[in-house]
Amino acid sequence: MLRYVLGRVLMIPPTLLAMSLIIFIVMHNTPGSPLQPEGANPLSPEDLKNLAAAWGLDRPLHEQYINFLVKAVQLDFGYSYSYRTSQVTEIISRTFPVSLHLGTMALLFAVVVGMTLGILAAINQNGPVDYFCTFTAMLGVATPNFVLAVVLIIVFVMLLPVIPRTGGWDQPVDWILPTITLGLGPMAIIARYTRSSMVDVIRSDYVRTARAKGLAERRVILVHVLKNALIPPVTILGPLFAAVGTGSPFVELIFRVPGMGRFFVQSLLARDYPMIMAVFLLFGAFVVIMNLVVDLVYGFLDPRIRYD
Amino acid sequence: MELFEADPRARLERSLAVSTAEEELEWVPARRASLWGDALRRLIRNRLAMFGLAVILFFSFLAAFAPVIAPHDYAEQFWDHIAEYPSAEFPLGTDLNGRDMLSRMIYGARVSMTVGLVAQFIVVLIGVPIGAIAGYYGGKIDTAIMRFVDIMYAFPTLLFVILIMTMLGKGLFNIFIAIGLVGWVTLSRLVRAQVLSLREKEFVKAARTMGASSGRIIIRHLLPNALTPIIVAVTFGIPQAIFTEAALSFIGVGINPPTPSWGQMVGEYQQYIRSYWHMSLFPALAIGLLMLAFTFFGDGLRDALDPRMNE
Helix, strand or coil: CHHHHHHHHHHHHHHHHHHHHHHHHHHHHCCCCCCCCCCCCCCCCHHHHHHHHHHHCCCHHHHHHHHHHHHHCCCCEECCCCCCCEEEEHHHHHHHHHHHHHHHHHHHHHHHHHHHHHHHHHHHHCCHHHHHHHHHHHHHHHHCCCHHHHHHHHHHHHCCCCCCCCCCCCCCCCHHHHHHHHHHCCCHHHHHHHHHHHHHHHHHHHHHHHHHCCCCCHHHHHHHHHHHHHHHHHHHHHHHHHHHHHCCCCHHHHHCCCHHHHHHHHHHHCCCHHHHHHHHHHHHHHHHHHHHHHHCCCCCCHCCCCCC | CCCCCCCCHHHHHEEEEEEEECCCHHHHHHHCCCHHHHHHHHHHHCHHHHHHHHHHCCCHHHHHHHHHCCCCCCCCCCCCCCCCCCCCCCCCCCCCCCHHHHHHHHHHHHHHHHCCCCCCHHHHHHHHHHHHHHHHHHHHHHHHHHHHHHHHHCCCHHHHHHHHHHHHCCCCCHHHHHHHHHHHHHHHHHHHHHHHHHHHHHHHHHHHHHHCCCHHHHHHHHHHHCCCHHHHHHHHHHHHHHHHHHHHCCEEEEEEEEECHHHHHHHHHHHHHCCHHHHHHHHHHHHHHHHHHHHHHHHHHHHHHHHHCCC
């Protein structure tokens, strides 16, 4: 067990290293330059040269990459190209908590509503509740969140004005729509997983035994079925949290949430190399660690799984 | 005498025939039921899938005949009809540049349908060979490819596509490349798993004993047997590609204006949603509807091709 965890943890640095190399290659081997972004006022050749020297972009590529690595290990990503007075780490430490906050709320919403829907659907198999749940789940899977955002704003801000404004992040009222928008997709996925896993367990022998003993249906479901049926949905929480916990640029753009996603799109458009690198590595680390945590939790919940 | 009767129904019918009418030992062939025929019948019976198909056909029709159907050119500007709400003259209103929203929506179907199909084709071109090679040859090649796939899995997909697009620049062709470069990962993993499980089957061994080359075994024996999951994965990949294009155009790194794209319209006009709701609502609904249609159809297709999965 310890060996397994250690092996997985040791795989994290090489994965991030390979990621940074891929991003570095993609950024530096494509047309365009951060010195002269599209639409900006043209700089004189002399200014361009000075700027390149200041950012270290005039050195050979391998040297640039090694410089980046040496600093990145110390969590120093330098100054952002597009927000020139701020360090990348400053921007991220200011915006990442907002994204994380939004993501956590969205995931909580997804887990609570998704599991409830899934359980209800499984108990009332092929009944109207089941069809309603299946349909909602499909809608949630297939609707991109910016489409959902537009519809939610039109319905809840304009048609039935229950929510006073279309965006912002100052009052808890502003949190409602972004949370639902971001959470509906994961909610649908969780509902689907929960339903199919519930259905599997309900058909198993030990549940039949429990019913044969004469237990009340309520007790069978709550005590016997739920405990085992909720294990598989847990496995997808990791990737979902990694996807949602880091926020979504679209949701943040539409609802004017001051999170990382919004800044990230800006920095991508400006070819802000330090910002792009830092954000991608942060996301990557998040995904890898979340997957590891979930694998371990899974092994803990289901003793049949052994890691050697 | 067939030792291996493919269709159990035929066997049943024959045994019934023998027991009931012994004087007439006439062999009546059973209705021929092939895998595809059966699947097609199940698919047609699935109402949601048929609804999805109808929507897909409708949008394909719009896309194919856009110049004939659209009342105006997508770039034509009506200077005295700027930012109008839906009316008899402009059923979906006009945008901030005085262009007919209906016409732009109809032309927008072109971009979405093309991206969905072509990008998925590229994904297949990259993903299937890589997965098949990894699964068939195993060993070091497999380890190397799968390590790379693991790394690609750690990337936030959508952001990586955006990165590639900002680096390559706007345009339909670049969208194909970006989606292809990112989308093959899932498919190749699926193909590899299929090939891995089929590789040791008897019919593959038989082919190998008869001297078939590796390439022939992969193309003639392994891939056809792995076709069902590939088709299903591709069908689900189409709405993903449509979504990706819409998302790219939404933030302004997708299609080159003035070519209309639904995602671009939503992205540009969502800022004015309180004043001009129609400009972002209609394209948003179109994206949602088309993606939903492909998802319904994909679900139906999966259930039809593999009834065991529909438990």
